[in-house]
Amino acid sequence: MSETNYLSLDSSILYRCNQKHYDKLLSKYEIGYTQLILLTQIYENEGISMNELATAGVFDKGTITKSIQRLEQLSYVRIENSEEDKRSKLLFTTEKTGQIMPELYQMRSEWNSYLSSDLTAEELDAYNRAQGKLISKAREYARELEDEGVRFYGLQKLTLLDYPGNMAATVFTGGCNMRCPFCHNRSLVFLNENDSEIATGGILDYLETRKKILDGICITGGEPLLHKGIKGFICKVRDLGLKIKLDTNGSNFEAMKELIEEGLVDYVAMDIKNCPKKYPETVGLEGYDISEVERSKNYLLEGHVDYEFRTTVVAQFHETEDFEEIGKWIRGAKRYFLQNFEDHGTCIREGLSAVSPEVLEQMKERVRPYVSEVEIRGIKE
Numbered sequence: 001m002s003e004t005n006y007l008s009l010d011s012s013i014l015y016r017c018n019q020k021h022y023d024k025l026l027s028k029y030e031i032g033y034t035q036l037i038l039l040t041q042i043y044e045n046e047g048i049s050m051n052e053l054a055t056a057g058v059f060d061k062g063t064i065t066k067s068i069q070r071l072e073q074l075s076y077v078r079i080e081n082s083e084e085d086k087r088s089k090l091l092f093t094t095e096k097t098g099q100i101m102p103e104l105y106q107m108r109s110e111w112n113s114y115l116s117s118d119l120t121a122e123e124l125d126a127y128n129r130a131q132g133k134l135i136s137k138a139r140e141y142a143r144e145l146e147d148e149g150v151r152f153y154g155l156q157k158l159t160l161l162d163y164p165g166n167m168a169a170t171v172f173t174g175g176c177n178m179r180c181p182f183c184h185n186r187s188l189v190f191l192n193e194n195d196s197e198i199a200t201g202g203i204l205d206y207l208e209t210r211k212k213i214l215d216g217i218c219i220t221g222g223e224p225l226l227h228k229g230i231k232g233f234i235c236k237v238r239d240l241g242l243k244i245k246l247d248t249n250g251s252n253f254e255a256m257k258e259l260i261e262e263g264l265v266d267y268v269a270m271d272i273k274n275c276p277k278k279y280p281e282t283v284g285l286e287g288y289d290i291s292e293v294e295r296s297k298n299y300l301l302e303g304h305v306d307y308e309f310r311t312t313v314v315a316q317f318h319e320t321e322d323f324e325e326i327g328k329w330i331r332g333a334k335r336y337f338l339q340n341f342e343d344h345g346t347c348i349r350e351g352l353s354a355v356s357p358e359v360l361e362q363m364k365e366r367v368r369p370y371v372s373e374v375e376i377r378g379i380k381e
Helices: 008-031 033-044 050-057 061-073 095-115 121-147 199-208 230-239 253-260 275-282 289-300 320-329 358-372
Strands: 077-081 090-095 152-159 168-173 214-218 243-248 267-271 306-313 334-341 373-377
Touching: 008 095, 008 243, 033 050, 033 061, 033 077, 033 090, 033 095, 050 090, 050 275, 061 077, 077 168, 077 253, 090 095, 168 199, 199 230, 230 253, 243 253, 267 320, 275 306, 275 320, 306 373, 320 358, 320 373, 334 358
Parallel strands: 168 214, 214 243, 243 267, 267 306, 306 334, 334 373
Antiparallel strands: 077 090, 152 168
């Protein structure tokens, strides 16, 4: 083979030799190399969250979950709910771990001494500095990769309405998997080639300058959960100390659940388009399967995060009787808002209209027996 230095190949050889060496020595503890890395991180950072641990090691969620479950089963780690955020899982080592850590540190020291035995102090120092730069660059790439695929088409720099009780900015993602005729964001549903995107970096730069003024950010659309990079974006906003409100149509249950379980969302506003039997015509998709919406609705009802349900009322799609069915469907909900349709001239279909204030009140009363808080939003005096 050529003597050319293949950086990725060389790194792979070093990783595999590390893994073989540690897996052999760690077999008596019933753990492997990856679990050693995680256990050491937890031991040195007691109370670290699952999300922080994943970020620190650039681990995917599946790897973290599986390894932590194994460590918990072996009584090396215990998991607690955060008092500040009940959705966040905090990790602590046990007395059993404390008993073996000195030997694990000795094991690591001896292996490092063996690997570096042919290096001078200057060579070792140069290697560590070079490796630090490589790791920093790799982390930078990983963060950029998480943002890949997020397409923003709007930024409202300040709102007192979109995020209840908070001063917030609102960002608008492009693209939606529904075609609700009354949607007033037609341009976000049917994206034109000449529509201008807003760079993620520009949004984050703005939030950085306003993080001491704003309480949070509202992420709406379109449908934000269509974007694979939305989690990476939210993590960066989280790093600024801002709260997150997510608007969703509930059609991507797993994506919503992941964000909530990792403590990345503080408030969810989920659209209830209509009663179940009228969903297909209301979302503009014949034969639409509401199973994902059903899963999202049920999950929010379990109280994993603060939330609201809401319905835009349109005369051509909603009747008073429908709200009896909606009430039964979301029975036990924390809060539910009705908002009357407004035609801004940007809807997918023309000729739609609002209902009268009297009818809106009747619809509200149909829901009231089933939901703790039912209000009409956006009534003009």
